[in-house]
Amino acid sequence: MPEPAPEEHSSRVKYAIFGCGSIGYNLVEELLKETEDILIIDKDKKRVEDLRTQKYNAIVRDMRSQSLMEDLPLPSTAFVLANDKDANLAAVKSIKQACATCHVVARAVDPVSIQLLEDAGADLVIYPQAVIARATIEHIKRISSAKQARQLHDLLSGKEGTLGILTHSNPDPDAISSAMALAAIAQEASNKKLQSRILYSGDIGHQENRAFVNLLDIKMERCSTQILAECKYIALVDSSAPGVNNELEKGSGVLLIIDHHMNGEETIGRAEFVDVRPEVGATATILTEYIRELDIPISKKVATALFYGIRADTRDFRRGITPVDLTNAAYLIPQTDAELLDKITSPALSQETMDILGTAIRNRKIRSGYLFSNVGYIRNRDALPQAAELLINLEGVNTALVYGISETSIIMSARNRDIRLHIGDVLAEAYGDIGDAGGHATMAAAALPLKYFVGVKTKEDLLTLVQDSLLRRFMKVVGLEKKEEEREIFEL
Ligand SMILES: [Mn+2]
Structure with a gap:
């Protein structure tokens, strides 16, 4: 060789x-x-x-x-x-x-x-033909986003007075951070002649959202006809049209609309500038793109808010996420405050929530992979879904139903990871006739007004009295009841 x-x-x-x-x-x-x-x-x-x-x-x-x-x-x-x-x-x-x-x-x-x-x-x-096609499309996209940013800038640059930035009702971090970003753009574009007020209606629910507003020290005002009258211009963010999930009259005129929701058949109303992109995961993504294109300086606070907004609306980058969302989130990262972000993501639990979680854990009862827990009387409804969320993690549990009683109703929160079961449908079938009940396959809730349960003195007693019959309804729907008609629901 x-x-x-x-x-x-x-x-x-x-x-x-x-x-x-x-x-x-x-x-x-x-x-x-x-x-x-x-x-x-x-x-x-x-x-x-x-x-x-x-x-x-x-x-x-x-x-x-x-x-x-x-x-x-x-x-x-x-x-x-x-x-x-x-x-x-x-x-x-x-x-x-x-x-x-x-x-x-x-x-x-x-x-x-x-x-x-x-x-x-x-x-x-x-394959050069494909490369050219891709490059051309990328180029056109870049040009059109730059053009849109320029149009927004030009619209705001000639304005002075007060700009009311209205979020959708019960605003979430995406809506709030988008409003903050628009305020920053308006200030820069108008050479500080346009002052913004961030407006909302409804509640800022969920403790994460409240932590978001408190920790970032965001000034938001509850929308009223008086405040609306004081604003020379109105902008809508994270809400697709006047009167659609916001305080405005249907069909009324606004200066601009920036959103990512499908608008269905609703008419947009009159607006000088509209940028609605159902294909992106968050309105904060669109606002970040404007900030990039226009090179608007933003504070750590706004960057952190926008990043959290994109993250929250895409359920931690898992739902409806697109390359545009990721590119813009990546742009924000160097400007975010990591410590602040950490605090927003894991807000401190209130004493009451902690107590309810404790009660939920203590009172848990399990049968064939179903966990039930009675937390008794509760004032803070937010604690209930948190308890269900916590208990579904217990080994051997596929479905968790946590219930309690408030001033006005018996309330229930359920979590499920049994793929054969649609927990929203189960609750609707079990309780739809005596209250509001339903939800998704993995999470659901019910609120049963107390008017259906009369003649008992204290609320705690009431719940104790009716829980067996309520749980029987549930068990019947999921097929747990058949075998043991006559026995106690739980044998401890
Ligand atoms: Mn949104």
Whole structure:
């Protein structure tokens, strides 16, 4: 067996271009900005002569030849770019045979060649038609987002007075952070002539949302007709039209609308500027894009709020997330306050919530993977879903139903991870006739007005008295009851 002759291939070159038509030539021009260590291989004598007179390092060789790589220096990266698909395929094979570690980029002349070239060992296959289409679309998207940002800027730049920024009712972090960002844009664009007031209606529920507003020290005012009258302009954020989940009259005019909700059949009303993009995960994403495009300076507070807004509306980047959301969230990260973000995400529990969680844990009863817990009288309704959320994590539990009694109703919160069960439907079937009940497959709730349960003195007594019959309804629906009609519901 003859020894392989390594000296034959001892010389090396950084880049080799196989086939130097227009694509190859353009690539060489780009590569020259980085290095002159480039070798060009082409079968056309005239072409090679021309290249040589331009002082390029070029040689004549047929890419289909078995001896393509003979005496050639080994390239670190080879670009195979001829417009002949068989020649490209043959060249990729020869190159990989001569040098398995060489990085090979190959041009596919048609869609079928893509797979053939990959099979032959090409590390990257480019199909120029597809590359051009993608690049063009990217370019158009960039231009249109820049244009929209410019339009918003121009609209705000001529204004002065008060801009009322109205969120949807019961605002969440996406709505609130979007309002803050719009206020920052309005201030910058108007040269501080436009002052913003952030307005909302309903409640800022859930302790995470309240922690968000408190920790970020956000000034928000409850919307009233008087305040609306004091605002020269009204902007809607995270709400798709006047009168749709906000305090405004249907069809009334506003200055602008920025949102990501589907508007259904509702009419947008009159607005000078509308940017509604149902395809993105959060309104905060859209506002961040404006801030980037317009290069608006924002505080750590606004950056942190926007980042949290995107995160919350996409359920921690898991629901309806798009590359646009991620790109904009990534842009915010260096400007966010990590410590603040941590505090918002895990707000301190109130004494009462802690007590209720304790009661829920203590009073839990389990049967065939179902957990039930009676927490008694409660003032803070937020604690109930938190208790259900906590208890569903218990080993062996697939469905958790936590219930208690408030001033006005018996309330229930359920969590479920049994894929065969739709807990929203279960609650609706079990309690729909005596109150509000329903929800999703994995989370649901019920509120049963006390008017249905009369004649008992204290609320705690009432709950004790009716819980068996209420739970029987539930068990009947899920099929737990059949076997043990007569027995106590729980045997402890
Ligand atoms: Mn939203």
